[in-house]
Amino acid sequence: MKGRRRRRREYCKFALLLVLYTLVLLLVPSVLDGGRDGDKGAEHCPGLQRSLGVWSLEAAAAGEREQGAEARAAEEGGANQSPRFPSNLSGAVGEAVSREKQHIYVHATWRTGSSFLGELFNQHPDVFYLYEPMWHLWQALYPGDAESLQGALRDMLRSLFRCDFSVLRLYAPPGDPAARAPDTANLTTAALFRWRTNKVICSPPLCPGAPRARAEVGLVEDTACERSCPPVAIRALEAECRKYPVVVIKDVRLLDLGVLVPLLRDPGLNLKVVQLFRDPRAVHNSRLKSRQGLLRESIQVLRTRQRGDRFHRVLLAHGVGARPGGQSRALPAAPRADFFLTGALEVICEAWLRDLLFARGAPAWLRRRYLRLRYEDLVRQPRAQLRRLLRFSGLRALAALDAFALNMTRGAAYGADRPFHLSARDAREAVHAWRERLSREQVRQVEAACAPAMRLLAYPRSGEEGDAEQPREGETPLEMDADGAT
Template sequence: MKARRRWRGRRRRFAALLLLYTLLLLLLLPYVLDYGAWRGRADEEPLLRRCPSLEAALSEWGWEQRAPQGDGGDGDDEGDEEGVAAAGGNGSAAARKRHIYLHATWRTGSSFLGELFNQHPDVFYLYEPMWHLWQALYPGDALSLQGALRDMVRALFRCDFSVLRLYAAPPAAREPPAAVNLTTAGIFGWRTNKVICSAPLCPAAPRPRHEIGLIDGAACEERCPPRALRELEAECRKYPVVVIKDVRLLELGALQPLLREPGLNLRVIQLFRDPRAVHNSRLKAKQALLRESIQVLRSRQRAEPRGPPRQHLLLPPPLLGGARPPPGPQHRAEHFLGGALEVICQGWLGDLLLARRAPAWLRRRYTQLRYEDLVREPRAQLRRLLRFAGLPVPPAMEAFVVNMTRGADYSSERPFLISARDAREAIHAWRERLSRQQVRQVEAACGEAMSLLAYPLSSGDTRPFPGRLPWEAGKPGRFPLSVGVH
């Protein structure tokens, strides 16, 4: 009996020791792995070490997983741009169709960039379709709307425009959402859309679809009656390239599921502009941008979930301590626009760092463009963008892009009007219109993104980012951004 008790006691002690040993292993192993990873990152760039959530973001968006089906893996991408038109590999019409998303933000020249694709005879162009969603879900913060935006992009790329009915003006109580009578009037910038304002949707159109040149919005509205969405969908399916331009997607990573989706052949062109020029342009259109700036600003807490609170630098001095905006509509508007620009710059920084560590398959589907480079080298940049999209370069389009950037003057009185202007002057306009204090605040809030994009500070200190820039990771010429454009 005593021997049996001793045996049971030994078994209990052995089980307790085994449990304790297992717990020690579980606690020590992650520590050892983390320490080794930290030692391995000791030589990394200081900026990456200041972004502890970067690897978590990479894991969250899944960039480092296997390449999308049919993409060709992570091998050499030589000749990839020339083969964009045949991407997909199975030879079907769906695989040959290309989908281009113009990833931009407000006042970066995105309407001009989109107009270049609107002019191309092989492109079905959609101008800011997500405006309807933001208006319907106001005042939802920008980050919380990213999933809905992605779903809308997926449907639109498939030429399914019925998704717009979900966010149209509320119908009468007795009518279901599907009964909303949506037409071509009021969507996709219809008054200047080359597809909507040309045959066959508009037999009396002022000019044929293949002719390069700006559409007269008043003439289109007069001669082109509204058409049903199903007719517009049928036209969409005829085009080899569908291009969406929008400014409301805050994170490149939100497009990751679409970049991997076998039914889509998605390419992303991200447009940047000097944040000081962006701030200057936003201030001139502050009333028009106020609602959406509030939605972006509401995302600031969600955009910075880790680490100590940051001092937000684009606020007037009385607001740095957290006080309410000062009285007066002008001061409140500047407060909201300045805070939103800071969130946008942090989004740019996140996108640039994601692109920096992107695998080869993503680099083949993503390219970057600075507005300043498009203005200074319009022909070269147009050729690069159209080659990336798998499109030919009509000579008339080269003449068009040059004429659009070499106008008589720079008109800032009508900021949302696309017209020929001296866009080179727009590069430097912020120098004369922003105060020194405003310039310092923008540079302090956006300095890290400006460094990655090679925008020199007003003091002349470019603060070069250690190591190679994102566009230097691929073959030469992949992302040709000139340095020191000012």
């Protein structure tokens, strides 16, 4: 019995060794060929590689560094052979989606001339344009601070860019019968902020009785649109939105460019950002002229600084954020409004600085989706800057739009009885009006608060200014137009 058991154990050991030896013989060639098979898989799945690249800033940056290293190695070795697949994976994705629907977000703040910039898009016949739809969110969630609302703004943007306007139901005022269809809870076009100046809403086919066709360039008269174009269901507007190759949304309530990174990474959105800047002193001058209309939102911006610093105590001292029935000191109306406007401008300048540094350090694929524009350049060189804007947006140039941009910056005067009403202005007066209307102390306060952002934007301080502005660093002066406009 013992001999049989011993032989059985020896047979089992021999069989086990034979199986292990067979497995080793089979696995070694597979392991040795694994690298080459992986390369073949990469060739067969380039779309997967591109998708992975666009979802990660780090991967895109690494791909660009690898591409630069390969280019240097090719120059040193004299090799001109291209790599098997592109190292800049996100660039390949950009080429793949360039023929798809384009989405543009105009990133600005209050009183920077963003209404004029947005109107250039509104006039283009290939553009579906929305004017500050996030106004509804801020009104509904007041007195929420600007920073806490950034995530909700981004989610709202995502829905609107996909022509899904049902998100507006969350923030539409319940007591406005004009914003809803009769006998239903469905929204109408009257629920949109500034709908009376929207070219799509105020022209056929949504408005058969409109006096002007959609392709005709010219400002929409709000009273004429309200008279000729009764509100239609919001679903009809969604259907029109899906017909346009370019969707543009302009707003002033997003304070952090970095919040948009998830949307910029989304290959299905094909999003680009146009950020508009203006001399902070001119912004402050314009804000003071419109102080009552901007007071409420300035408080929301200023609330972002309540957390543990001096502004929390100051807001409470002036009755903002105090408990009902609590005691608070109150300044006269005008100085109190000026204080809030000045404090909000300081927060805005800090946000500008973050955006500028973020854009400067971003990888190349993201910088290709970002355009920085100064208001002063736009109104001094309207046709040249318009061509630059249209190239970035993938839109065709139009002679009528060139003439419109030029005429809007060559108006008779700068001032207007309706500060939030778009009209032709004198561009030179608009650029330099702050010099005559701000006191020396006001200029000093703005320059002290906004100095870092002003340096990056090439806005000289008062004592550093010459007779003419210097071109921005890294850029060449644009050529003078034929009519002498620069």
